[in-house]
Structure formats: C-alpha cells, structure tokens
Amino acid sequence: MTLSVRDCSPFAPAPSAADAAWLSRLALASRGGDxxxxxxxxxxxxxxxxxxxxxxxWAGRYVGxxxxxxRRLDILPRFGEETLRAWIAGxxxxxxxxxxxxxxxDDSFVARxxxxxWSRAFVAAAxxxxxxxxxxxxxxxxxxxxxxxxPATVRLRAFQVPGVASVRREKSLDHxxxxxxxxxxxxxxxxVGHGGWLPDRLGEIVPHMVAAVGVRPRVPTREEIDRxxxxxxxxxFRPLAELSARIAARRGxxxxxxxxxxxxxxxxxxxxxxxxxxxxxxxRAWPDxxxxxxxxxxxxxxxxxxxxxxxxLGTMKPDAVIREGERVLLVADAKYKTLQPAVRVAVPQxxxxxxxxxxxxxxxxxxxxxxxxxPAAPGTPPxxxxxxxxxxxxxxxxxxxxxxxxxxxxxxxxxIVRLTSRSSLNGRLAAxx
Numbered sequence: 001m002t003l004s005v006r007d008c009s010p011f012a013p014a015p016s017a018a019d020a021a022w023l024s025r026l027a028l029a030s031r032g033g034d035x036x037x038x039x040x041x042x043x044x045x046x047x048x049x050x051x052x053x054x055x056x057x058w059a060g061r062y063v064g065x066x067x068x069x070x071r072r073l074d075i076l077p078r079f080g081e082e083t084l085r086a087w088i089a090g091x092x093x094x095x096x097x098x099x100x101x102x103x104x105x106d107d108s109f110v111a112r113x114x115x116x117x118w119s120r121a122f123v124a125a126a127x128x129x130x131x132x133x134x135x136x137x138x139x140x141x142x143x144x145x146x147x148x149x150x151p152a153t154v155r156l157r158a159f160q161v162p163g164v165a166s167v168r169r170e171k172s173l174d175h176x177x178x179x180x181x182x183x184x185x186x187x188x189x190x191x192v193g194h195g196g197w198l199p200d201r202l203g204e205i206v207p208h209m210v211a212a213v214g215v216r217p218r219v220p221t222r223e224e225i226d227r228x229x230x231x232x233x234x235x236x237f238r239p240l241a242e243l244s245a246r247i248a249a250r251r252g253x254x255x256x257x258x259x260x261x262x263x264x265x266x267x268x269x270x271x272x273x274x275x276x277x278x279x280x281x282x283x284r285a286w287p288d289x290x291x292x293x294x295x296x297x298x299x300x301x302x303x304x305x306x307x308x309x310x311x312x313l314g315t316m317k318p319d320a321v322i323r324e325g326e327r328v329l330l331v332a333d334a335k336y337k338t339l340q341p342a343v344r345v346a347v348p349q350x351x352x353x354x355x356x357x358x359x360x361x362x363x364x365x366x367x368x369x370x371x372x373x374x375p376a377a378p379g380t381p382p383x384x385x386x387x388x389x390x391x392x393x394x395x396x397x398x399x400x401x402x403x404x405x406x407x408x409x410x411x412x413x414x415x416i417v418r419l420t421s422r423s424s425l426n427g428r429l430a431a432x433x
Contacts, residue, residue: 001071005059006078007270015057023049023057026068029263036267061336066265077270079372083404088117090406091276111191114247118184122202125236130205131178132171140165173212176220177228177241182209183219184244219248271336275319278334278370281402282320284410290323302362318359328365339371339381339401348383356397366396368417373401
C-alpha cells in the first residue's frame with residue numbers, strides 16, 4: 001500500500017488510524033538524515049513526516065520515495081516535477097537530459113532527476129575523453145618494455161631470477177575518480193534501469209572505466225578523490241566524482257529494494273536545492289560580481305553580537321552575499337516558502353523579516369528575500385508589488401518570487417534591483433520602481 005503527499009504539505013485526506021500509526025513508526029525509523037542525499041554539507045535535518053499540535057500529519061521539506069514495513073511513502077514536489085527539474089538544471093548550470101515516461105508513480109523520480117544531472121555533468125567532463133592518468137607499469141621478463149628498472153633488476157639477480165625488470169608509463173583509469181563514477185553509474189542503473197537514460201557518448205566511455213575498476217568498486221572517500229592528481233583537461237571530473245561518491249554511498253537508491261523493519265529509499269532536500277538554484281540565478285544575473293555563499297564561504301559568516309572582549313555570539317550565514325571588492329552591495333536569502341498570502345499565516349513570516357534585519361545590521365547593505373514562484377497561485381505577491389521596503393535607517397529590503405528557469409529568474413532579479421559600481425552611485429543598490 002502506498003501513501004502520497006506533497007512536500008511541506010498536509011496529508012489529504014487525513015490518514016486513517018492505521019496509517020497514522022505507521023507514519024509514527026516511519027518518523028522514528030527515518031530520523032538522523034541517513035536517507036537524505038546531501039547536495040551541500042552543514043544543513044540541519046528535520047523530520048520526514050510530523051504530526052502537529054492539532055493532530056494533522058505533514059510532510060517535511062524532502063521529496064522522494066521510502067519503503068518501510070512493506071509499505072511505501074511517495075513525497076512529491078509541491079511545485080511540480082518540471083519545476084524541480086528546472087531548479088536542478090539552474091543549480092548545477094546543466095541542461096537536463098530528457099527521460100522517457102512520467103516521473104513518479106512506480107519509478108523514483110528523484111533517482112531519475114539525479115540520473116539526468118549526473119549524466120549531463122559526465123558528458124561535460126568527458127569532452128576530451130575518459131579521466132585517464134599516466135601511471136608507472138612495472139613488469140619483469142626476458143624483454144624490456146620501456147626503461148630498465150635497475151633496483152628491481154638487481155633484486156631479481158639477488159634471487160637468481162632470470163630476466164630483467166622494466167617500467168613504462170601508460171595511461172590508466174584505475175583510480176578513485178573512476179571508481180566513484182562507476183559506482184554511481186551502477187547505483188543509478190539499478191534504480192532507473194540499464195537502458196534509455198545514458199547518452200551514447202557515455203555508453204562508449206563507461207565500459208572502459210568498468211574494465212579498469214570492476215562493476216561494483218568500493219566507493220572512495222572524499223580524501224581519496226582529492227589525492228588523485230588530475231590534469232587541466234581532466235579537472236572537470238573532480239566535482240563529478242564528488243557527486244558520484246554521494247550518489248553511490250546511498251545504497252538502496254531505488255525504494256523498491258526494501259525489506260520489512262528497515263526504512264529504505266532516498267530523499268532530496270528541496271529547500272537545499274532551492275538555495276542552490278537561487279545562488280545560480282544570482283550569479284547568472286550579475287556574472288561580473290563576486291557572489292559568495294554565506295554558509296560556505298568562511299569570510300561571509302559574521303556574529304550578530306560582540307562583547308567588549310571581541311567574542312562573537314549568534315553566527316549569521318546568509319545564503320548569498322554580493323560584493324564588489326571589499327564592499328558588500330547586496331545580501332540575499334532564499335526562503336522555500338510561498339510569498340502569496342495564506343490563511344492563518346503571516347506572509348512574509350515575522351522570523352524571516354527579523355533574520356533579514358539582523359543580516360543588514362551587520363553587513364550594512366540592502367537585502368532581498370527570494371521565494372519560489374507558485375504555479376498554482378498566479379499574480380504578483382503583495383510584498384513583491386510593494387518593494388522596495390525600507391528599515392528605520394533607510395536600508396532597502398525587497399521581496400521576489402522567482403520563476404522556474406534560471407535565465408528568467410536572472411532577468412527578473414535584474415529588473416528588481418540594479419547593482420552599481422563604486423565609480424557610479426558609490427557602490428549603492430538602486431531600486432527600480
């Protein structure tokens with residue numbers, strides 16, 4: 001039996017008593033974030049499903065499919081699967097490969113989306129071929145191949161072994177980067193099927209990589225991948241290998257591979273994906289500006305408070321900080337919420353306004369809060385229509401609901417705010433009315 005729900009939404013209709021009891025057990029079995037495929041590190045986990053104070057069951061911010069005790073839970077994207085695909089494409093600067101059929105249903109749409117992202121990244125990295133690296137090949141015999149290995153030959157003579165030792169340089173695919181990619185290919189193939197999703201170009205390369213490391217290689221660690229010395233031509237394989245290792249480490253990518261008593265499957269954090277998409281849209285809007293990820297760039301995390309000894313309290317990490325040299329021009333924060341008015345919920349929410357006000361007090365720049373555009377609620381949200389708003393000190397704050405499609409999102413950002421250089425308007429942000 002399967003239950004379906006959309007992320008960040010209540011179950012409708014309300015679960016039966018038996019379903020609610022199963023959801024309670026599922027909530028306990030899925031704690032700790034072990035089922036979440038992280039695109040970035042450092043985000044706190046939240047429950048996959050939860051029961052609120054009124055007894056209503058809600059899904060968290062994840063999408064994907066889980067199986068537990070012989071039953072299945074499908075969490076679908078509330079803004080639609082095509083929107084999710086567009087966000088993934090914008091977040092990773094990729095054009096998604098089309099997959100046949102409808103995502104969802106009996107298939108894991110998250111697995112198919114990951115397969116599309118992964119295969120496109122693979123194609124981009126493999127423009128010049130497989131990630132072959134030159135390595136020493138040592139052998140001994142009656143013929144010399146390459147150059148004589150004098151120390152090894154001396155050891156052969158010491159043991160009265162006939163022949164000579166030699167060493168030659170050959171290209172090799174037997175390294176951690178290849179192992180990670182092949183492991184991800186095997187895992188994705190198991191989840192979405194072996195045919196139809198892999199581009200022809202990759203179909204030519206993968207067999208050579210499998211021959212080097214085997215069909216099911218051990219998943220390498222991040223440190224092992226970092227130790228591989230790639231050339232400038234093959235450098236594009238490193239981020240692909242890191243993504244591949246995360247995919248391959250998630251055993252049980254397909255929710256069908258489940259047994260009773262253990263919760264299996266994979267979940268994608270949509271709020272995390274939204275933040276990466278927003279970051280990609282900002283970089284597309286202002287390609288010449290320095291756009292830094294506040295949660296990832298060490299220099300863009302600042303404390304809210306300081307005492308007389310200089311100690312900080314309350315570290316603040318906005319999603320994006322746009323700079324020109326040392327001057328901060330704009331602070332942006334992504335909110336995976338609706339900007340349209342809602343019943344019994346203040347929009348924008350009070351805590352988000354307080355958070356942005358705190359950011360601007362420390363960075364001394366204008367700010368913007370960015371929300372997903374809701375296809376089911378057309379029209380300009382009131383908070384966006386009234387932008388820019390100002391704080392008591394005159395600092396500008398804008399709101400915007402961004403469309404699915406990074407080019408359209410970037411164009412909308414440029415229409416809402418205009419970043420100006422220090423030479424004109426002294427590095428301020430001018431709001432376009």
